[in-house]
Amino acid sequence: MIKLPRTLSFRLTLWYGIIFSLSSCMAFFFFYVLIATNLKHRLDSRLSEKISEFEAIYNLQGVEEVKAAALIESQAAGEKKIFFRLLYASGVAFSSSNMSYWQEIGLNRNAVGQLVEGRSRVYETLTISGRPDRVRIAYGIIGRGVVVQLGYSMENDTAFIAIFKKIFLITMSGLILTAVLVGWFMARRALSGVEAVTRTARQISESDLGRRVPVMARHEEIDRLAVTFNQMLDRIEKLIAGMREMGDNIAHDLKSPVARIRGMAEISLSGASNGGDDLTLAGSTIEECDRLLDMINTMLMISKTDAGVGDAAMGPVNMADVVRGAVALFAPLAEDKGLSLTCETADTLMVEGDLKMLQRAMANLVDNAIKYTPAPGNIDIRAFRDMKDIERINVSIKDSGAGIDTEEQLKIFNRFFRCDQSRATGGSGLGLSLARTIARAHGGEIDVESTPGKGSVFTLCLPSAADQLRT
Ligand code: ADP
Numbered sequence: 001m002i003k004l005p006r007t008l009s010f011r012l013t014l015w016y017g018i019i020f021s022l023s024s025c026m027a028f029f030f031f032y033v034l035i036a037t038n039l040k041h042r043l044d045s046r047l048s049e050k051i052s053e054f055e056a057i058y059n060l061q062g063v064e065e066v067k068a069a070a071l072i073e074s075q076a077a078g079e080k081k082i083f084f085r086l087l088y089a090s091g092v093a094f095s096s097s098n099m100s101y102w103q104e105i106g107l108n109r110n111a112v113g114q115l116v117e118g119r120s121r122v123y124e125t126l127t128i129s130g131r132p133d134r135v136r137i138a139y140g141i142i143g144r145g146v147v148v149q150l151g152y153s154m155e156n157d158t159a160f161i162a163i164f165k166k167i168f169l170i171t172m173s174g175l176i177l178t179a180v181l182v183g184w185f186m187a188r189r190a191l192s193g194v195e196a197v198t199r200t201a202r203q204i205s206e207s208d209l210g211r212r213v214p215v216m217a218r219h220e221e222i223d224r225l226a227v228t229f230n231q232m233l234d235r236i237e238k239l240i241a242g243m244r245e246m247g248d249n250i251a252h253d254l255k256s257p258v259a260r261i262r263g264m265a266e267i268s269l270s271g272a273s274n275g276g277d278d279l280t281l282a283g284s285t286i287e288e289c290d291r292l293l294d295m296i297n298t299m300l301m302i303s304k305t306d307a308g309v310g311d312a313a314m315g316p317v318n319m320a321d322v323v324r325g326a327v328a329l330f331a332p333l334a335e336d337k338g339l340s341l342t343c344e345t346a347d348t349l350m351v352e353g354d355l356k357m358l359q360r361a362m363a364n365l366v367d368n369a370i371k372y373t374p375a376p377g378n379i380d381i382r383a384f385r386d387m388k389d390i391e392r393i394n395v396s397i398k399d400s401g402a403g404i405d406t407e408e409q410l411k412i413f414n415r416f417f418r419c420d421q422s423r424a425t426g427g428s429g430l431g432l433s434l435a436r437t438i439a440r441a442h443g444g445e446i447d448v449e450s451t452p453g454k455g456s457v458f459t460l461c462l463p464s465a466a467d468q469l470r471t
Contacts, residue, residue: 016183051140193222249416338375373401
């Protein structure tokens with residue numbers, strides 16, 4: 001069995017070829033029917049005119065003159081071209097041209113009957129066995145009880161049909177070939193963009209994620225596909241870069257505590273420490289392990305909250321209380337560091353959420369503000385209903401600290417990301433990532449505005465609880 005190519009261009013070409021050929025065939029067919037009908041009408045009216053002439057001769061000069069005129073007519077045109085018979089209405093022929101060529105043609109009594117009943121002309125087409133052309137016969141009454149049968153060979157029509165067939169075959173083969181070529185060209189042209197996308201996708205899967213599909217601004221749809229494909233690649237590239245960076249950060253942040261634990265274990269093993277030091281080493285090991293465990297737990301919590309499978313206990317929470325609680329908790333730390341911590345909040349700012357999670361997010365933000373603000377400095381915390389959108393509650397934590405570079409502002413919410421300048425300060429790089437995950441799990445967001453050298457403002461914005469809006 002022949003296996004057809006399973007490509008879109010092949011199918012488009014095939015459909016184009018079939019539809020084009022069918023339409024051409026139909027056009028040819030209508031053209032043929034039109035011409036054939038026209039030719040027949042012309043022949044019929046010529047035969048009818050001849051009969052009318054015989055009728056006039058009969059009326060003026062009698063039947064003998066009709067016989068003579070008909071004979072001259074058949075001899076002039078050729079006895080193989082035209083013939084006539086004169087007969088009575090009873091069907092008995094009393095005169096005819098030389099019928100040796102037309103022997104097979106008899107009399108159609110039915111046609112004569114129709115004339116007698118009042119029809120002026122009756123026509124029929126007969127095929128003579130063994131001859132390619134047909135004959136058109138007309139019957140008409142030319143005088144009282146006298147009928148003429150006039151036959152005319154249709155060899156001209158046969159010749160016309162033969163020529164028509166030849167033209168049809170030659171033209172159709174040319175048309176089909178052109179249709180297939182044009183169809184193939186058009187399909188290839190239309191799909192060339194898809195080909196480019198496929199080529200790029202193949203090159204990418206083989207090695208190079210930096211490649212992009214060329215956008216030609218030629219075929220609208222294909223260009224849209226190329227642009228969408230390129231956008232998807234941009235996103236994937238960014239994601240991969242982000243994952244790579246996160247991987248590097250994880251490796252970097254986990255390496256130091258593990259190296260420290262290993263070092264301490266080595267000291268214990270080598271017996272370089274005495275009894276008292278052993279206890280200190282064990283204590284430090286536990287501390288390092290706790291730090292690691294804390295990091296791992298935070299990572300798990302972020303992943304779970306992100307995926308929406310965390311064990312959040314949702315309920316009404318007054319954010320004003322959460323803010324006041326965080327300020328009370330961190331006030332001693334701020335004071336120790338020589339920072340002034342101020343707080344301004346409405347009495348009630350109800351949200352629907354998990355109290356512990358919201359407390360943790362708030363604590364991370366205040367902790368950061370204290371950590372990254374050198375003394376003397378200020379930290380102002382404000383909690384209020386959004387002026388433009390009363391359905392939102394904003395908590396802003398403003399510090400007069402080091403600030404964050406514009407480029408780094410985009411990354412600080414990534415897991416394990418820490419600005420270079422903060423690496424000396426303790427931390428895991430997970431605090432902001434967890435805080436943003438918590439905010440998003442509550443339908444909110446955390447944004448940052450920062451001027452390097454002047455300070456930062458972190459704004460936690462949460463949707464207000466529906467109950468509070470009604471009251
Ligand atoms: P960590 O504080 O443990 O390093 P975070 O996720 O809380 O991790 O913060 C990520 C990074 O964002 C920090 O390392 C720090 O560089 C930067 N950052 C966070 N908050 C502030 C702030 N208030 N001022 C300046 N830099 C900040």
